[in-house]
Amino acid sequence: MDKVGTGLNTNDIGNLNGSVEVKNGKIIVKNPIGAGEYAKIILNNDCKLFVNGKKIRETSIVKENDEILFDREEIKGKRHINIKTNVDNTEARVNINYETGFRYEIKDAIENNVLALEHNEVRGELPPLFTATEIVNYLHENKIIMGIKKEEIKLIEQSRDIKDFCVAASTPAEEPVQDKIKMVYNDNKDEENTDTMRKIDYKNKIFIESVKKGDIIAEIIKGSLGKEGISIYGKKIKTKPVKELKFKVGSGCSLEGNKILATIDGKISVGKNIFQVNKLHTVNGDVDIKSGNINFHGDVKVNGKVTEGMNIVANSINVVGGTFKANIKVNDSSIVLGNMVNTQIKIGGQDLLKQKKGQELLLLKEQLQSLLENIIFLKEKKLIDENLTDGYLVKTLIESKYKTIPKNCTAIIGIELANLDGKSELISIIRKKLIGVGPINIKKYTEIEEIIEVLNNEMELLEIENTLSKDLIIEYCQEVDIEVTGNVSIIGKGSYISKIFAMGNIEFTGEKSQCKGGHLKADELIKVNIVGNEVGVGTKLQVEKNGHIYADVAYENTIFIVGKRKHVLLKDSKDVHAYSDKNGEIIVDKLYL
Template sequence: MHGQVWVKGGQLLVEGPSENGEAATVIPAPEIVLVVNRQACTGLTPLSSRDEIALIPRVELVPGTLNIDISPNRMQAWIEIKPEVKTSYVLVDQPPASHIQLQSKPIVSTVLPWTVHQVIDLLREKGVIFGIIEDRIADFLGRGQGGRFLAAQGIPPSLPVDEQVEILFETANKGTPVLRTDGGVDFKNLQIYTSVSQGTLLATKSEGIQGQDGTAVTGETVPSPEPKRYPFKPDRNTELSADGLTVRAVLSGRPMVTREGDTYRFEIVPELEHNADVNLKSGNISFKGDVKIAGAVAEGMTVQAEGQIEISGSVSGAIVQGERGVVIKGNVFSSEIRAGGKGAHLAKYLALLTELTAEYERALVSCNQLLQSGSASGKPITAGQAFMILVDHRFKSIPLQVRQLQNMVSTTKKARLWLPESLEKASGFLAKVFLSIELVSLETIIPLVIALKDLREVRTELTQLSERRSDIVLASVTNSVVEATGSVRIGTQGCYNSTIIADSGVQISGSLKGGFIQSKGDVTVASVGSERAVSKTKIQLQREGKVKVDLSYPELIIQIGNRSVTLDRPMRRIMVTLDKGTDDLDLQGLTV
């Protein structure tokens, strides 16, 4: 029987041969060394079941690699591992035959030949000593596969809080109509020009906050970035606070801000130049400095300024209010022109407030005495009861004065003129107490004392406002109201059917026809009235003033103090004064 050879389960098996049979033969596979009877065989090799056969497969080993990569910011350490690769060979199964050529197939296995502690030691050798993630290292090694993973994580520095800048004024011209609270659209107050008063806070900023420092995987401290700084640079008419965090206006005017890199530069332009007409296109102008208008002011428009107003064109059916004066080079028709601003229309309150304050002060003294007397007699009364008794018997004028004050405040508000908040507050409290039954309910005198303090403050404020002297200069004026805390001067084109109120005198270089002049200073007029038309004109002065008229036609009424005279014939070179000795008017002049 001939011999047989085969491969099963990677094992080389041999059977036979018998005594007279032929031995089976094999040709070894190049990847596996065939050892027969302790001799390595190559080429055609006979085999029998009596032979000692061994197979020694060749083993190929590719060593693994471990690389450590530290990020540029030293916040992370990454490990990239390539595993150790082992390749060995086994025989491919073959059926029994008298001769076979052995064939092999590779068996590949991978392994990570490092322990967790070995990896940590390698990290430390590379300088990684902080933030090592042992659990992640162990997990990765346990998978036995290559790859890249995060082995250490530092603590990054926290971001700083940059300085926060807040600009407190409108930096962009609006020029769009606004919706009123009643649902209508206001086409006049377009707020094209932004302006601020002296002392107004223009901008503020919060200080930056430094972030927390971090720690790199190498153990080094990583400083937090500096917070971004935005310096304020005060320019014309602005000032910077000592701490550098706020900017204020030194003068009233138009605030401007420009950014140069990270620096904010501020300035106040004290004068506004409007090189066009004031109409619905431009909207009303309200400015906290001086205003120059190259064009005219259209009907229904308003120009207000805390400084001086100068208008090159005409003004028709408009309101012009300049706290430090008004100059109008064109003609004025059916308009309201005021200089002295807030104080111009409030001077009339002073006399009433002076009388009311004095009377009220006397009433409070009497009230306190009445309260003390009642307490001493064992019959105490409330402050409201005491004051009610005094008002009914000795101080009957107080409710009348309070009602007059309330009516004046109401009239001023209806005219949409400015009122000090203190005046509204005092008027409201006094009306609530003296024009209703609330006076009786007052238990203590304290609210009444506070009201006296408010009255005094209001009187002081109005006195300061009325002392500001602001002049008005007009080319001509017709059917208008002109009111100044200083003087009023009107050019050669004259004044017609208008009301002129001035604290420091009136001068009209042209004709005065109709209307009313009230002045605390002298009044000088070139001519009054005309030959053709008779128009009543009245000039009213205080006791100290004088009236001078170069030429007057009939129907001129001149009043100085409580005395008045009516001119019933044409006269020249008229001068009227009040003789303090006789308390009569002294009229001088030539009959025409």
């Protein structure tokens, strides 16, 4: 504290009020003359002023002979260090910042009977830089003992701008290399040149992936074990286990050593990770009332057409003459040449259900991850009643904000029940913890992480089982309903008012192929030459959020859907490309015709 001012003597020249002023940082007081009033000081709340050793808290009278002291309180600079670790605790990074100190200095003020005292904050000095020793000690205080980078930490002593600086790094666990199946049978096939695909006479080309007895179909490639790691806290990090490679060798195949061989001539089928070679059934004519419906375990080739009201159930089909009002269900990749009219065709069998299950699992996982992040935020910010159990919190959030979770769960249970006896672990968890009052059974919110892990395992299993896509090649379709687990290739005139759903891509490869009306939906890619027409027939093209839609020409009233965003084309355009940006908004690049 400094003694900042004393009063000055004045001659009696009548009645005159006393005064107080601040000059060059000193408080100068003059007593009143005659019946004048003594000077007063009004104190700012942040100022500390002592008069005759007593701290002043409000407006105070001051006199010449008073000892007035202003406290030049000095606030020292501060150092802040924050440490964060990565998910598996194998790395620690720090952020360091320094706050400059300051002190209060009294402001000069002109002479007055009543003076409101004010002050300035004067910048002081920065605190000293952290030393390497202090940083290491800080890490030890936070129980970080492994992988401390002592040499790199010395650089912290040379800078005040330390952001996301790695101070410790231990050894992460190495994931195992999983066993895998390498498909061999099609490696030696001559690949088609995509530039010449339009010139091929597909009606004379047999699209059967055939093998001969003794051919190698697939090879089992052995993986390797992972390695344990160690965290920066000195704890072991377990590696993931090597998962058993699940596959079966069905009819027409045998396992010899690490190779799967064909034991008969026929067509390869790989579904649900079951390897089979099926014999071929050929119909030399039409499938009609005379031939009857076809229900065959193997593959079917029709050298004519499939006529009105006829049904085909097979592993795969190759139809030369088109279909009319037919119903076709097959498990494997197929071809229908000629015109498809008013026909329903499903490619993939049980894999269609599995693909739908995979989509529902992914949606449920994304919702649960968001729910978990929401709960963590609410708890960290202490925005919820401490007496509220985690189970009731989960139930409340599902009912208020995550209403699609029960719908996803119901869809998954329906798919599971179509294939199983209803006793799977997944159904049990969903019923006990996610549907109805089930969330109340959750004791700790971290159980949601365990549910997410179960979903991950289910999705991994689905990926293993669906090693090959089941595709469809057609020339032209009109008022048809197509569902395919893989890709749809339209190599002729195109499609008209049809519903085509593919879990891979939809591509129009015919030179003048056109898509008029209907609804096309693919997971990854839709590529068309011409979509819509001059009179503005409505056509809907839809892909998932990471998918892309391309059109050489798109007419007015074409609807583009990417993820959950929709765009209606208001003017005829060319070179159209629809996709999602990083924020999930739909972008449609185009040039007007």
